[in-house]
Amino acid sequence: SQQGEEDPQALSIQEGENATMNCSYKTSINNLQWYRQNSGRGLVHLILIRSNEREKHSGRLRVTLDTSKKSSSLLITASRAADTASYFCATNPRGSQGNLIFGKGTKLSVKP
Amino acid sequence: AAGVIQSPRHLIKEKRETATLKCYPIPRHDTVYWYQQGPGQDPQFLISFYEKMQSDKGSIPDRFSAQQFSDYHSELNMSSLELGDSALYFCASSLRITLGTVAFFGQGTRLTVV
Numbered sequence: 638s639q640q641g642e643e644d645p646q647a648l649s650i651q652e653g654e655n656a657t658m659n660c661s662y663k664t665s666i667n668n669l670q671w672y673r674q675n676s677g678r679g680l681v682h683l684i685l686i687r688s689n690e691r692e693k694h695s696g697r698l699r700v701t702l703d704t705s706k707k708s709s710s711l712l713i714t715a716s717r718a719a720d721t722a723s724y725f726c727a728t729n730p731r732g733s734q735g736n737l738i739f740g741k742g743t744k745l746s747v748k749p
Numbered sequence: 750a751a752g753v754i755q756s757p758r759h760l761i762k763e764k765r766e767t768a769t770l771k772c773y774p775i776p777r778h779d780t781v782y783w784y785q786q787g788p789g790q791d792p793q794f795l796i797s798f799y800e801k802m803q804s805d806k807g808s809i810p811d812r813f814s815a816q817q818f819s820d821y822h823s824e825l826n827m828s829s830l831e832l833g834d835s836a837l838y839f840c841a842s843s844l845r846i847t848l849g850t851v852a853f854f855g856q857g858t859r860l861t862v863v
Contacts (some may be wrong), residue, residue: 670851680792680839680854725791734804735843735850736782739791 643726643740651748656713658743660726661706667729669702670737671711674723683711683724688731718749751775753842753855761861762830770825770858774842780804781823782852783815784839792839798823799845830862 643660650656662669668687672680686693686702686709693700699712713720723744727737754773762768774781780799784792785808794807798817809815812830817823827834837859841852 672854677837677859679856680841682851682853685851727792734797734799735780735852736794736797736805736807737784737792737852738794739784741791 643724643743645743646741647744647746649746649748650716652716652718654716654747656716656720656745656747658711658724658726658745660709660711660740662709662726662728662738662740663707664728665731666704667731667733669700669709670727670729671698671700671709672725672727672739674725674742676723680725713745716745716747718747721745721747753840753853755838755840755855755858757858758856759859759861761863763863764830764832766830766862768827768830768860770827770838770840770860772823772825772840772842772855774821774823774840775853777844778842778853779821779845780843780852781817781821782841782843783809783823783825784841784854786837786839786857787833788836790836795825827860832862835860835862 670685671683697714702709723742725742727739756771782797783795786792795809797804801817815825837857839857841854843852
């Protein structure tokens with residue numbers, strides 16, 4: 638079954654605003670990762686949060702994980718036009734050998 | 750730093766033809782993953798290899814096969830191509846999985862079946 642359903646599907650904000658994307662998943666996980674993809678390009682790893690962690694920061698990124706609700710959020714602060722991309726959460730299911738189950742993604746558009 | 754290299758970057762095939770996609774992982778990475786991303790879709794896990802042995806299997810059709818060679822590069826072979834196989838195919842590599850290992854993705858091969 639599909640994991641990592643994300644909302645919103647699309648988000649349009651002004652430069653300088655914060656962007657929050659949410660992700661839900663269905664099974665137990667080892668970790669949850671967020672990736673960024675520019676249109677038709679490769680996936681770039683942003684941040685990884687382990688199942689025993691609740692919050693993690695990396696630059697302008699803040700990720701939270703609530704394993705009781707099987708959900709995660711990605712916050713991008715002080716957004717820039719260059720942040721325009723699709724953002725995917727991906728879970729590494731417990732018992733797997735490292736493969737990732739991706740969500741549907743959020744298409745973020747940051748207007749200058 | 751070296752990244753994951755995929756070739757070709759673009760490929761156009763006709764229905765019922767075969768295609769071979771190649772992936773060269775980051776040096777010293779021992780695990781390779783293949784993903785398929787249809788237009789407007791999320792990436793779907795196909796198959797993975799660790800130390801040249803199949804490790805995990807996802808939603809890979811029977812018409813597809815893959816292997817990892819002694820130099821750790823991997824090939825995805827696709828036969829009897831269908832229009833629905835048109836997609837972006839990603840390869841990713843990582844070190845042997847411990848909790849929290851990150852997979853690094855290549856730029857992908859865009860396959861168009863006409």
